[in-house]
Amino acid sequence: MKAVLALADGRVFEGKSFGATGEATGEVVFNTAMTGYQEVLTDPSYRGQMVTMTYTQMGNTGINPEDIESKQLYLSGFIVKEYHDCYSNWRATMSLDAYLKENGVVGIQGLDTRALTRHLRDKGAQNGIISTVDFDHESLVKKARAVPSMAGLDLASGVTCDKPYHWTEKLWDLEAGYNAAKQEELKYKVVAYDFGIKYNILRCLVSAGCDVTVVPANFPAEEAMAMNPDGIFLSNGPGDPEPMTAVIENIRKFVGKKPIFGICLGHQLLGLALGGKTMKLKFGNHGSNLPVMDMDTRKVEITAQNHGFSVDIVSLGHACELAHENLNDQTVEGMKHKNLPIFSVQHHPEASPGPHDSHYLFGRFVELMEKHTS
Numbered sequence: 197m198k199a200v201l202a203l204a205d206g207r208v209f210e211g212k213s214f215g216a217t218g219e220a221t222g223e224v225v226f227n228t229a230m231t232g233y234q235e236v237l238t239d240p241s242y243r244g245q246m247v248t249m250t251y252t253q254m255g256n257t258g259i260n261p262e263d264i265e266s267k268q269l270y271l272s273g274f275i276v277k278e279y280h281d282c283y284s285n286w287r288a289t290m291s292l293d294a295y296l297k298e299n300g301v302v303g304i305q306g307l308d309t310r311a312l313t314r315h316l317r318d319k320g321a322q323n324g325i326i327s328t329v330d331f332d333h334e335s336l337v338k339k340a341r342a343v344p345s346m347a348g349l350d351l352a353s354g355v356t357c358d359k360p361y362h363w364t365e366k367l368w369d370l371e372a373g374y375n376a377a378k379q380e381e382l383k384y385k386v387v388a389y390d391f392g393i394k395y396n397i398l399r400c401l402v403s404a405g406c407d408v409t410v411v412p413a414n415f416p417a418e419e420a421m422a423m424n425p426d427g428i429f430l431s432n433g434p435g436d437p438e439p440m441t442a443v444i445e446n447i448r449k450f451v452g453k454k455p456i457f458g459i460c461l462g463h464q465l466l467g468l469a470l471g472g473k474t475m476k477l478k479f480g481n482h483g484s485n486l487p488v489m490d491m492d493t494r495k496v497e498i499t500a501q502n503h504g505f506s507v508d509i510v511s512l513g514h515a516c517e518l519a520h521e522n523l524n525d526q527t528v529e530g531m532k533h534k535n536l537p538i539f540s541v542q543h544h545p546e547a548s549p550g551p552h553d554s555h556y557l558f559g560r561f562v563e564l565m566e567k568h569t570s
């Protein structure tokens with residue numbers, strides 16, 4: 197069956213339908229990861245976006261019950277060059293096509309994703325529509341133009357958990373799979389704010405020795421402090437951090453009181469809570485192969501990233517210094533407070549999908565808590 201992708205600036209791509217049929221809209225971004233489509237599909241940070249993969253073949257390893265990063269799919273559309281229905285993997289239980297259908301995610305395949313990526317790179321990420329019911333280019337472009345811009349949208353409130361819960365699962369072990377940590381392994385009490393948290397962040401925290409309680413985005417700082425945590429963690433999540441004013445105000449209450457570690461949206465919210473500014477990038481960084489320098493050690497790590505917004509470090513000059521830098525576009529990849537036990541990164545040390553070069557950051561958080569626990 198035919199499917200069409202139309203962008204708000206008038207560019208149209210024709211392809212074939214896979215996954216769910218119908219119409220889907222969102223901001224179209226490209227992801228440069230070669231593997232890990234299942235983690236991409238279930239990353240809550242993609243809410244409101246349609247993702248095109250620059251790697252050419254998708255579906256080859258099917259879908260398994262273990263590589264999910266949240267309880268559902270959040271992105272609104274999936275755009276691939278070549279979909280392969282014949283999957284092969286020892287853990288696979290279903291095809292990518294069936295998975296998208298089951299979860300109502302509209303897909304399109306068989307289009308020139310290289311041309312699409314170059315277009316987004318040159319003109320910037322923008323809204324689009326995939327349709328399997330309307331093939332009229334003009335009408336589709338009009339619909340794409342009517343989609344609200346990502347800038348100014350608070351999307352995290354729609355993906356956070358309803359109530360606090362305890363997380364005990366550790367990182368995947370090749371022989372044993374996923375296992376719960378024993379209570380005696382968990383030395384540091386961490387309250388983790390869920391703005392759309394990925395499971396592997398929670399596993400990394402637990403494997404680093406953290407006793408993790410996940411709380412909703414609007415969980416009052418006073419109640420979190422009453423739990424007497426050793427540290428506060430701020431998660432990744434979708435949308436623009438700027439409109440999340442109540443959350444930013446709440447985060448400010450931990451500053452100077454507890455060690456804080458933030459990832460991605462959590463890093464951006466922390467930047468705003470410390471008095472800085474954030475901005476929208478032209479097309480952002482989405483992939484598993486992005487070089488970053490740790491400014492302390494001058495070591496370069498290859499990182500997983502997924503963001504369209506960025507912290508403006510100049511706006512934070514008085515409080516924070518640049519701790520990590522993206523070597524492709526020189527964006528702020530991490531910051532640390534000059535006097536307080538507070539640091540954050542724009543990239544994803546939990547990977548999933550991606551290399552594990554940055555796992556050491558969870559150890560840094562634990563070291564900070566060790567130093568500052570009274």
Ligand SMILES: NC(=O)CC[C@H](N)C(=O)O
Pocket residue numbers: 241431432433434435436437459460461462502503504505506
């Ligand atoms: N992965 C994330 O946390 C993304 C943060 C934010 N939504 C952005 O696009 O920049």
